[in-house]
Amino acid sequence: MSRTRGRRAQTLVAYAGKPIQLLLQYVRRRPVSHTLVLLAIIAAVGCALGSQFAIKNLIDALPAGRDHPATVVSAFVTIVVLLFADNLFWRVAGWISVRTFVAVTGDVRRQLFGYATGHSPTYFSAIRPGTVASRVSATANAVFAIENTVAWNALPPLLSVFGAIGMLGFVSPWMAISLLLVSVCMATLLFWLASHGSSKHKRFASDAASVDGELVDVISNMATVRMFVATQRESARLDAFLNGEMTSREASLRFLEKLRLLHAVATLLLSSALLGWVLWLWTLGRATTGDVVLVSSLGFAILHGTRDLAVALVDVTQHVARLAEAAQALLVPRDMEEPVSAPALEIRDANIDFENITFAYPGRRPVLDHFSLHIDAGQRVGLVGPSGAGKTTVLALLQRSFDPPRTSGAVTISGQRLCDVSLASVHDAIAVVPQDVSLFNRTLLDNLRYGRPDATMADVLRACEQANCRELIDSLPEGLDTIVGERGTRLSGGQRQRIAIARAFLKDAPILLLDEATSALDSESEAAIQLALDRLLAGRTVVAIAHRLSTLRNFDRIVVIQHGRLVDDGTPAELSKRAGIYRDVLLRQERRTATSAGVFE
Known part of the structure; x- marks a missing residue:
């Protein structure tokens, strides 16, 4: 298992500047469920487009419908079946995606947490813990947002646009070819413009992470803030960070609005030209009434589809930029990466x-x-x-x-x-009793067992007696189930020291630091703890x-x-x-x- 984790860590760092590849390697972990979601969406969009064509057939069948009602009934049934299948496939896609996309965020957090904890102390001394936590969550949230945006906002309009263009070929091949070329050129232009805004999106992501880190730093040192009456000073300092974040967010969002405005103008002109073209064909007798209705509905589908696609693409670009920023900050090479096949110390x-x-x-x-x-x-x-x-x-x-x-x-x-x-x-071979004992905000029992999770209650109590802290445990309102507070602040320094000694007894390592x-x-606490230490040193x-x-x-x-x-x-x-x-x-x-x-x- 450790070899597998080591290989994954070495592979993971290669994705630091490659957000799309990083995303795809999580998608590849769940190929079946992602494929099912994709197929369900394709089927749903196909049914929606098919229903447009079925409506064309219904309209064309109406003039002779009284004489040949079977044709009208057939067209009607086809529409109903396609509408039912359309909704069914969307629900299937949604049901599968709920589990799949959430599971991917768990994969991201799990793997990035594992990678971050493998860094040396130098890494953690140079970066705020809140910033690390914020970026782990930001990366997972960005992956979730990208998957959702692609599945529900980008992929459906993309399929609709190309499907609609294909269906227009039945009315006029030249119309379909022209529309395809224009759509490809417009999408390429929008994507090119969107890529030029990635620096703005990365700046916003970086500023947001800085705000999170600043908040954690101040809150974790709140006792010091109050001691020096620095609440207003810290609020003013936070305002500077918030103003920077709001400025960068505003620049990021304004850039997206400019792209949407450009797209709105282009699609309006394109749809008007398309409708005028089919009406001209109708006046020449080369298009039926159903064709006019079909082109009109498909034109609106293309109008809304390309608009939604453009919005989705710029949103995806923004999320990818956030993913890239967070991943680059987390996936820096480790200072002391151990070999994958490193043997255990004997x-x-x-x-x-x-x-x-x-x-x-x-x-x-x-x-x-x-x-x-x-x-x-x-x-x-x-x-x-x-x-x-x-x-x-x-x-x-x-x-x-x-x-x-x-x-x-x-x-x-x-x-x-x-x-x-x-x-x-x-x-595993070393137990440490530090000067500044740091405990987790968990129960006393959890903290005592931290170095040896499988210890029995008898082992725990024996270690507490050896560390002269059994009396302390009995004096607490909930005994070993007492929550000790952030870093153990609900206990005194001497009490935390005895817990650290008991934890070292329980670990029973051959080397003690x-x-x-x-x-x-x-002096009184030192004398009591020295007795416990003398026992701990033996052997x-x-x-x-x-x-x-x-x-x-x-x-x-x-x-x-x-x-x-x-x-x-x-x-x-x-x-x-x-x-x-x-x-x-x-x-x-x-x-x-x-x-x-x-x-x-």
Whole structure:
């Protein structure tokens, strides 16, 4: 299954600048249902045109109808049958399309979501989450709108126009040929003009996505907005985005109206000429009364059909432009696409190696400079150093959030380069307890089971006891069924931290990463969480970042990093006696602790 998804992802990016091909690859996934819709529409339009010809036959049969009533009855029955079949085929097409077109939007959202989630953190740091979500929905909506517009607004008038032209050949072949040439020329001109408006439609789509992203950004930071009394400021900022969107939308719609006006004038002249031509043939005795009625009705059918077709085509052009804009923004190549056949990581022993790594974020100086570190399985290693030294980057590379260039070293677990194995298997082997715990706006149970969805209730409760959060769960009004709020805001920082530790217990991964897991907590909360962490560390390979060195006192090793290099390495006891960054920080923190204790005595 992962290989199939990988191939689809690699194929999908090729459609970034090809909206029509992107649409067709979703249509090809459901060939039978799309074909049935097409055939039903063709049959419905054929019946509608056939009824026009049947009316001609009825009118021509009327003068002798009293003497030969069978001819009139036959023409009447034919009209009734064709009208019934016309309505039946439309309903069949509508019934099938409801399921088919909706299913396609599901395919689009599913695949684009899967592709977007495969991007590296660099992609998400450079784009607003609201913009990503908006464009996924915009792409699906554009595909749905195109399918609906083509099926109900473009295809029927197109078939009607060409069918009507074909039927006019029975009255006058030259009339049919002339009308065909004029219609093709007019459609080509309109389509050419419509293509020149795609930049306006793309601009509108881009501005609309920006507004959605701005709304999500402000709403998700509403607490900060209120804290700084910035509601009016944000409203004014949003007004600027809205004005830009409204201007671009107005330009897009005005362009469409100009095309419709041009088409209206052209079709009026064409229909008048057509009616005058058949009347001239009638005066020469080369056309019957039924022919005049047929040409008149077909002329109006062509008039309305080409008008509807032109409107539909410019609407399709607008939707295609929106589809192209959204797809181009989403289907950018991934920074670190893994091979389709990448094997899973095999944990023989959970040892870790950073082998001479030099790494820089895009457009920045190197964060790690020829950095090498070996961690034995089961060792507990603390990373210490000033801000910007590269500690967080070490954890990010270990989680394979980024890949170092192949010529600039490698990260390995159990002797296997992380860039050569599947990303999912790397994440399966690692549990993380971050400083800023982010929870989903779901139940507490859903959040606890997130790393192990098949965990039993007994497993969950055991993990909660080990993480010292069983009392917390019992105190909540709905226990494990309590909704924790957006990013877990209904829980305190200490409560979220305990949930993160319980989640790590439940995942039971051989490698554990701690990223400032207690730095934001008060002393009482830190002490309670430290007990839970001590249980969690047992029997695992642990890599931890901590500004409070007291949390690392029971670790096997302390690694000191400065300017992206490993500058010291030893046990906490050894480093506390050796001049260097670790001892300087340790002494400052001890003095600060002593001062605080004196203040509260």
